[in-house]
Amino acid sequence: MAEAKKAYTRDMNYVPDRITRDARRPEHGPVAGELWPVEPGRYRLVAAAACPWANRSIIVRKLLGLEDVISLGMPGPVHDERSWTFDLDPGGRDPVLGIERLQEAYLKRLPDYSRGITVPAIVEESTGKLITNDFRWITHDLFHEWKEFHREDAPDLWPVRLREEMDEVMERIFTEVNNGVYRCGFAGSQDAYDEAYDRLFTALDWLEERLTDQRYLMGEAITEADVRLFTTLARFDAVYHGHFKCNRQTLAELPALWGYARDLFQTPGFGETIDFDQIKRHYYVVHTTINPTQIVPKGPDPGAWLTPSNRG
Template sequence: MAYVNPQGEFNRDQRYITTRITADGRDGYPVEPGRYRLVVARACPWANRAIIVRRLLGLEDVLSMGIAGPTHDERSWTFDLDPDGRDPVLGIERLQEAYFKRIPGYEKGITVPAIVDVPTGQVVTNDFAQITLDLSGEWTKFHRTGAPKLYPEELRDQIDKVNRFVFADVNNGVYRAGFAGTQEAYEAAYERLFARLDKLSELLAGQRYLVGDTITEADVRLFTTLARFDAAYHGHFKCNRSKLTEMPVLWAYARDLFQTPGFGDTTDFVHIKQHYYIVHKDINPTGIVPAGPDLSGWLTEHGREKLGGRPFGDGTPPPPPPPAEVVPAGHGVTP
């Protein structure tokens, strides 16, 4: 399976299944405890967003989560982490099966995160950007006591604006560099990425979070790219002007979030490296996974408290993850 565009610039296919799960069920899928299953891969930054938001909002008991392995082939993500290679709730080996139940012969990407309707076994949506917004806005009846407001109405215009340029230049920007097929396309993406990271550094030098004085959806979206920067994007995608650890403001910001419950404890560096270095064979044909980088710095003091801010606003931190959802020993960073 080829990822690099030999013609030059990488363009992400953004044709998703846009059906929504809403409080009023207007698309035919009302919010219901226990009805749906969120399928993720810890390796994937887009899925990691959903893992974090679900955890921060305390939706574990109402929206179950299936975890695919870190690698996949051209057909699908697979449930090779489960004992018999099948998701224990959906009973399938490949996420592709749930897509085909909804749309036979589905020809677009079999992507994570995806939410599956358990009774029918059909994918409801894989629209990753809308999924997390709906977890905040449509599932509020089932949020835990003390859940933060990640997408408050009074800040939505600002959050949306930040999300647009962070997606274009950073979240997708690293892929535009990594999957570029010409020198010119790569250099354009490289320059755009680091110009945006420099602007974000300027912004975050004076405020603890991207929008307002609490963690919002915007911080979740930036974090999942920063968490993968040195482990994958710096080397594998040639985003090598600077490591994250060499950008002082962003490194401190990322550590602040990493040390916040729900962020670092959902980050699996082993899966991250396996995914990028094994799956993208046209970039790394040997499939060799790098031994580094050193991860110990993620738990060092960040000093961001001096900027003020309250991570969860009037809310509280989430409790520890359920035992079945703990990142495996040796895959993350432990105190």
């Protein structure tokens, strides 16, 4: 194997359909697939609590008050090579879609689909067909396209005046932190791991400095950028520090980031979406090449997340 191929690269090819108001062309982002209309009660968000990419969609749905507008199906934390499964539901079937595997919704839409079965995914309830699994645009569109159905006090997750800077911050968070922990964990060589490790902690040092003098990433209010960083931080000490060898420091040893993460955890819409048992089972059981014994660690103590953050 060539050295360059030993560095982890995420497959970023997703079903590119988007759900927009009246199936209009969106103002931001690509339109590489079909456009579907916003319609309450038509779609089901399938999102596993274990997965950080899915977790962000669960949080945004809660923050915007869309629980009665878009239903939520939650697969269990452990899956095989074929698909996420609904083993937490009675009879092992999603109660709305009636399927055992998320793969069934993918194949109903795309019979020859051969890529990974990922969450989050949005499925049309009436047909059971996948609409999109492009996590990059799912939360963006929940904010921009479903505004008519947001609760009255929903936060402004995408402030217009901060959009340009926020895009830059979120891009760095994605490449260096969200995906950076995976580059460490799935590195195929020492050199690839060392480079990934250095990039990750350079970014965490930047975030530590940024959050030392301001409460949230973009200032004094929560934005989508905070949602995207939080889901990685919530998994850092429980999984990434040991399992992915991101072990220069624990999150709890980074004062600003640890206070910031607890502040968000204790904010309605965030902490109640975190299930540390499911998170640990997913990573330590599914990743058998990294953890062949499939032993799940007992710690760390989740009670630490409820200690005062002193960020207000």
